[in-house]
Amino acid sequence: MSKSKILVVGGTGYIGKRIVKASLSQGHPTYVLMRREIGFDIDKLQMLLSFKEQGARLVEGSFSDHQSLVDAVKQVDVVICTLSGVQFRSHNILLQLKLVDAIKEVGNIKRFVHSEFRTDPSRMGHSLEYGKETFVDKMVIRKAIEDAKIPYTYISANCLGGYVVGNLSQPGSLVPPRNRVSIYGDGNQKVVFMDEDDVATYTVKSIDDSRTLNKTLYLRPHKNILTHNELIEKWEKLTNQTFEKVHISTKDFLASMEEVGDQVAKAGLVRIYHIYYEGCSMNFKIGKEGEEASELYPEVRYTSVDEYLRRYL
Structure with a gap:
């Protein structure tokens, strides 16, 4: 064909x-x-x-x-x-x-x-x-x-690694913190982290696939569904380092957002709120409106969070 x-x-x-x-x-x-x-x-x-x-x-x-x-x-x-x-x-x-x-x-x-x-x-x-x-x-x-x-096909890729993996999801930087890390809430909400090249691979895979016609393709590869705590633990293991961990309550996080004047930065904090406090990437089951990419295309060898983190060593 x-x-x-x-x-x-x-x-x-x-x-x-x-x-x-x-x-x-x-x-x-x-x-x-x-x-x-x-x-x-x-x-x-x-x-x-x-x-x-x-x-x-x-x-x-x-x-x-x-x-x-x-x-x-x-x-x-x-x-x-x-x-x-x-x-x-x-x-x-x-x-x-x-x-x-x-x-x-x-x-x-x-x-x-x-x-x-x-x-x-x-x-x-x-x-x-x-x-x-x-x-x-x-x-x-x-x-x-x-x-x-x-x-159409809509692509829901969730969290792009370059923005939230290498920096352990700390705002204001794209590289890992040195010794102190903020954890949002209890850090136990499930989050989907994606390698950007894999997002592209799955997207192109979907365009000739009748199963994705007029549906949303959700990218949820199993190895890349982690909590914030698990993401930080992986980096600690890779670097043989233990971070000082500061948990930020929902109330304190929302209050800190009010003090941010830059609207683009504030919009970024909104994303963090929905991802880590509400778990918006994993707090629902995929229904008839969508398909999950790694199930449709098991032949794709996607980049795991561990592999993504090693780039920052």
């Missing part, structure tokens, strides 16, 4: 570049949208050219030019949008809605994966106010996709 042609939108981003790599490695004809707005961003241009050298086709387009998006979409079977989460703030939600309009007009796309890749927004209607707009925006896009009857 021939492989679907995939257009990656946002291919130079954190997840996007990994989607391009996974698409190529799995043998898909891979197209990457090269936005005219790239300007003088030399790093992005060099990355795009490297994709071309690896076999991807660069397709010029712009969100300010509807026809260019239509022309890009016409060339492929699948669209995977990986725009940064920052793009959901303020008026930038329009970017993905414009992409939805182009896909709807063309009418040939057999699967659309839009930019989620973390917590399932359909389960976050109760979110704290500071970070709620991201979830609300994602649900607006979902509604547009479903109203247009565009075939």
